[in-house]
Amino acid sequence: EIVMTQSPVTLSVSPGERATLSCRASQSVTTNLAWYQQRPGQPPRLLIYDASARATGVPARFSGSGSRTEFTLTISSLQSEDFGVYYCQQYHNWPPLTFGQGTKVDIK
Amino acid sequence: EVQLVESGGGLVQPGRSLRLSCAASGFKFDDYAMHWVRQAPGKGPEWVSGISWNSGKIDYADFVEGRFTISRDNAKNSLSLQMNGLRADDTALYYCTNGYTAWGQGTLVTVSS
Numbered sequence: 001e002i003v004m005t006q007s008p009v010t011l012s013v014s015p016g017e018r019a020t021l022s023c024r025a026s027q028s029v030t031t032n033l034a035w036y037q038q039r040p041g042q043p044p045r046l047l048i049y050d051a052s053a054r055a056t057g058v059p060a061r062f063s064g065s066g067s068r069t070e071f072t073l074t075i076s077s078l079q080s081e082d083f084g085v086y087y088c089q090q091y092h093n094w095p096p097l098t099f100g101q102g103t104k105v106d107i108k
Numbered sequence: 109e110v111q112l113v114e115s116g117g118g119l120v121q122p123g124r125s126l127r128l129s130c131a132a133s134g135f136k137f138d139d140y141a142m143h144w145v146r147q148a149p150g151k152g153p154e155w156v157s158g159i160s161w162n163s164g165k166i167d168y169a170d171f172v173e174g175r176f177t178i179s180r181d182n183a184k185n186s187l188s189l190q191m192n193g194l195r196a197d198d199t200a201l202y203y204c205t206n207g208y209t210a211w212g213q214g215t216l217v218t219v220s221s
Contacts, residue, residue, distance in 0.1 A: 043213050099152055
């Protein structure tokens with residue numbers, strides 16, 4: 001099983017500041033990596049797939065980078081609506097699909 | 109527009125059964141493996157089961173322990189999950205997904221006496 005590890009666990013960022021979230025895979029997933037945002041009571045919202053491709057309708061302030069085992073999600077200028085929990089997920093190999101434990105982004 | 113719509117959730121007693129369904133539209137369903145992912149209250153997403161495009165590869169999370177059966181009908185663009193022997197710890201929102209680009213809104217399964 002590919003284990004996904006996210007850091008930090010919690011991130012407090014002021015509006016307008018940059019937020020950087022990290023995700024590490026226990027073995028190479030090439031670029032088969034997605035990032036999701038989840039707000040309370042909502043399903044996960046796909047932000048990034050294939051490590052760096054923005055999903056339809058996702059603002060340009062969200063960007064993804066990385067390959068193999070190290071990945072980053074950057075929010076260039078945090079907006080108030082960007083609060084929530086962010087998950088990375090690998091789809092390189094199943095079973096199983098695996099998710100990171102999440103990074104909670106708080107608006108400072 | 110890509111759309112996945114789950115149905116079939118509800119309140120059920122421990123030991124009983126439920127059948128979840130997922131209707132897909134807006135993408136070429138038989139190009140993709142499909143999966144069920146669940147999320148218990150306050151927890152992260154957890155993979156439950158997956159099925160390849162032609163049903164040739166099927167697998168389950170260890171916690172399923174032979175209780176669930178996944179299936180698909182490519183002619184109807186549909187995915188199903190038959191859940192037997194439900195337990196309290198199966199309580200969760202169940203999502204249908206192609207594994208990355210398409211997710212449904214989820215259907216809630218509550219197992220309680």
